[in-house]
Amino acid sequence: MDFVILAIVMLALGIYGLLTNRQLLKVFISLELIATAATLNFVLLASNLNLGQALLILAFSTDTVLSGVILAVLVIVSKRYGTSDMGKIIKLMQEKNEPEVDTQ
C-alpha cells in the first residue's frame, strides 16, 4: 500500500510539473515521473507473478527507447527555434516565419 501512495505522489508531482513548467526538458522530466509512477504500480501489482517482473523489463526498455526519441526531438526543436520555452515556440510557430530544418 505504501508503494501505491508513493506512485500516486509521483503521479501528482508529474502532473504538477507539467502544469507549472514550460521548458521542454522539465516537461519531459515530468512526463518521465508519470511514466515511472505507472511502472512502479505494475511492479507492485505483479509482485506475486514472475511473469509480471519479466514483462517489466520490456516496459523499461520500451520506456528507454521512447526517452531517447523524445530527447532527440527536443534537441532538434530547441535548435530550430533557438529556445526551449514551449510558449515561445508556439508563438514562433504561429508567426509562420519558421527557419528551414537544419539537416545536419
Next chain:
Amino acid sequence: MIEEFSAWLVWVIPLLSSLFVPLIGKYNEKIRNYFVVAVAALTAGLALSLVPAVWSGNGEALTTNPISWIPGITGISAGVYIDPLSVLFTCLIGFFALVIAVYSIGYMKGEEGLSRYYYLILLFIGSMIGLVLADNMLQMFIFWEMVGLCSYALISFWYKKPESIHAGVKVFIMTRIGDIALLAAIGLLFLMFNTLSFRGIIAGIQAGGFNMDYMVAVAFLVLGGAIAKSAQLPLFTWLYSAMEAPTSVSALLHAATMVKAGVYLLARFILIISVAPAIITALMPYWFPVVTWIGVLTALVGASLALTTTDIKGVLAYSTVSQIGFMMSALGAAATTGGLIGEGWFASLYHMVSHAFFEGLGFLLAGGIIHAIGTRDMRLMGGLRKLMPTTFILMGIMIITTSGLPPFAAFFSKGLIITSVTGIETLAGLAQVIILYGTAALTFAYCVRMFSLAFMAPKTEHIEKQHVHEAPKVMLIPAAILAGLCIVWGLAEPLVASFMHIELAEGLVGAFLNIETPIFLLLLVPTGLIAYYTYYKGFKGVRNVAGTKNPLSTMLNHAFFFDDLYGTVTKGLTRFSEGLTRVENVLFARYPDAAGTSISEAAEPGKATTLKRGPSDSFRNYVAAAVVGFILIIVLIIITSGV
C-alpha cells in the same frame, strides 16, 4: 483451416509490406506506387476469399485457434475472429485500399514525401483490418491506437502548413479521450471474466458470471470510445478540422477506416451482450436510448452545419458526421425491434457500407475539383458543369444517393434505419423519428446547395482566370466504380441480409410500397426547392436572413460553440497552470532560475556570463539540497529497516 490463414494474412501483409515501401521508394518511385497498388489488390483479394465460408456458415464465428501471445497469462492470446460482421468490414476496407491506392497515383503526383505517405496508408489499412478481425479486446485496442496514430500522421501530412499540424494534433487529442474510456472498459471486462477474448467474454456472460453494475459501466465506456472515434456529439469537431488532410486520405478516413471503427465497436459490443437477455433488459431503459439520442442529435447537427459551411470538403465532412449519426441511432434501436439483434443492427451496418460508397465517391470527385481549380471554397467555384462533364455526372449520382432518393443505395439503407427507429414506439422514439425525417430533408438541401454552388452557378472570376481541366483517368475510374456500386448496392439488400444471416421483415419491393416512402419524398420537396431557388436561381431571401445577425446563424457559424467550449476549457487550464507557476515563483524566489531561463538559452554564448555570475548561488543551493535529501533518504532507510 484455409480461412484462418487468409484472415491472418489479410492484415499481416499490408503491415509488413508497409516496411518495404521506403526501401523501394529509394530505388524507384514508380515501382513503389505499383507495389502499393499490388499489395492493396492482394489485400482486397484475401478479404474477398473470406466471404464464401462465412456465407455458408450459420452466422456464428468460425472456429479458429488463437495463438498464446504472452505465455503464462491465460486469457491473453492473439487470433482472428471471422464472422459476418468482421468480414463485411474487412471486405469494405480491402476494397477501399485498392481504390485509394489507384487514386493516389493521380492525386498525389509530384508531392514531396510520398514514401512516407504510402507507408502510412498501408499501415493505416493493415491496422484497421487488424482491428476488425481481432479476436480479443487487447489486440483490438492496440490496432485501435495504431489507427489513431496513422490518421494523425496522415492528417498532418503537409507538415509545413501550421493548420495541418494543428488539425493532426487536435484529432489525436480528441480521439484520445475515447481511447481512455475504451481502455477502462477493457480493464473492467478483464476484472469480471479474467479473459479478453470475445469467445471467453461470451462464455462468461452465458455462464452468468458478470456484475450488472460493472456491465452498465462497461456499456457507457464503450459508447464513449465509439463517440470519440466516430465523431459523434459532443466530440465531432475534429472531423471538420481533419479536412486539412490530402483528399485521398479524407476519402479513406471517412469511407473505411478510422470513423467506422466506432460503429464497428458498438456493433460488436451489442453482438456480444446479446447472448444474455438479462443485460439487454438492464440496458434497455437508459443505454440504448442514449445511443439513439446521440445518433439522432448528431445527425441533425451535422446536417445543419453542412448547410452553412463554404468548404466543399467541409460539406462532405459534416455529411459524414450526420450519416454516422444515422447509423448510431439505428444501433440504439437494435435491441428494441423484434429479437435481440434485429433490423436496427443490420440497418446500421448496411448504411455503413452505402455511406462508404457515396462518401468515398464524393471525396474522390472533390479531390479532382480541388486538383483542377486549387481551392476548397465553394464560393469561388461555379460553372464546372461544362468544364468537368464526367465529374458533373458522377457527382450527380453521389448527390442522389446521399439524399436517399430511390432506387439508389441510401434509399434502402436510410429507409431501413428510419423503419427500425420507428419500431421503438415510445414518445421519445416518436421525437427521434421526426428529427430523423427532418435531417433527411436537410440532407437533400445541403446536397442541392453544394451541387448548385459548384456546378450550376455562373462562373466566378477565379474560374475564368485559369484553365480548368477534367480530372485524369486514373482518378475518374475509381470514382466511376464507386458510382456504379452506389447504384447497385441498394438492390443487393437481400443478398447482404442473407450474408449477415439476418431475416428482414420486408423485401425490396416492400421498401417501395412502404407508407414511409411517400412521406419521405414529400418532405424533400420544400427543402429542396428552397435550396434550389436560393443557390441555383440566385434568389436572395434565404441569403439575406443568413447574412443578418440572428441566433440561428450565429450558432451555425460557430458550429454550435463546441470548439469555443473546448477553447474555454483549455484556456482555463492554462490560466490555472500560470497561477500555479506564479505561486511557485513566490515560494521558491530564492532560486532565480527555478522557472526562468531555459537551458538552451543559458547555453548560448552571449548569455554564458549570466550563467557564471547570477545563478552560482542557486547552484550552491542545489548541491546543498541534494546533500540534505541524500542524508534524509539514508536516515529513512535506517529507521524503516529497524536497525
